[in-house]
Amino acid sequence: MSENYKWVQNRKCEFFPCHKGVKEEDFNCLFCYCPLYMLKDKCGGNYKNTNGYKDCSDCILPHRRSGYDFVMKKMGMVMEVGKGTFVITDNGNVCTKAEDANDSSDVICSEAEKDNAKDNNKSISDDTEFKLKDVQEELEKQKDKK
Numbered sequence: 001m002s003e004n005y006k007w008v009q010n011r012k013c014e015f016f017p018c019h020k021g022v023k024e025e026d027f028n029c030l031f032c033y034c035p036l037y038m039l040k041d042k043c044g045g046n047y048k049n050t051n052g053y054k055d056c057s058d059c060i061l062p063h064r065r066s067g068y069d070f071v072m073k074k075m076g077m078v079m080e081v082g083k084g085t086f087v088i089t090d091n092g093n094v095c096t097k098a099e100d101a102n103d104s105s106d107v108i109c110s111e112a113e114k115d116n117a118k119d120n121n122k123s124i125s126d127d128t129e130f131k132l133k134d135v136q137e138e139l140e141k142q143k144d145k146k
Contacts, residue, residue, distance in 0.1 A: 006030070006068035021060045031062035036074055038081055040088045044074065 010016060010029045017027045034056060036043035045059040061070050077094075080086045087095050 007065060017063075019057065019060050019063050021058075022063050026065050028063050028065055028067045031067060031071055034059070034062050034071070035078055036062070036071060038078060038088075039074065042077070042088055042094065044070070 007028050008030045009027060011024075013029065016029070017024055018032075019027075022028075034043070034045070036045065037054065037056065040054065041047075045056060045061045047054050047056045047059055049055065061067060064070075077086065081088060089095060
């Protein structure tokens with residue numbers, strides 16, 4: 001089976017190539033707008049903070065031929081963040097949200113916060129703190145429970 005779906009190039013784009021560091025013949029335009037941006041510092045890419053904004057202009061990871069595989073390994077987490085199951089806080093913690101949480105200020109990330117939430121009658125799961133490497137494993141467990 002071919003893997004043409006993993007790679008596309010648009011040499012007619014006025015910005016092509018938009019990042020330096022990848023040979024033109026290997027430049028992958030599939031993820032022109034990186035879906036990992038929302039993962040903040042957990043994206044795995046080479047970014048910098050510029051005036052309070054995430055600047056990915058030096059990142060070539062999604063634009064290499066292997067970019068598809070790199071991005072797909074993290075898409076489970078992107079989907080969970082999108083659904084609100086997980087929140088990535090400004091300090092880089094990957095946390096679950098209390099069931100009645102309305103925004104990222106209501107995330108549960110530490111034992112002290114978990115105890116405080118229980119004292120305030122918030123309905124939360126027992127496993128409320130996740131390390132990034134454990135997120136995929138946790139998602140698989142949740143899938144198996146359903």
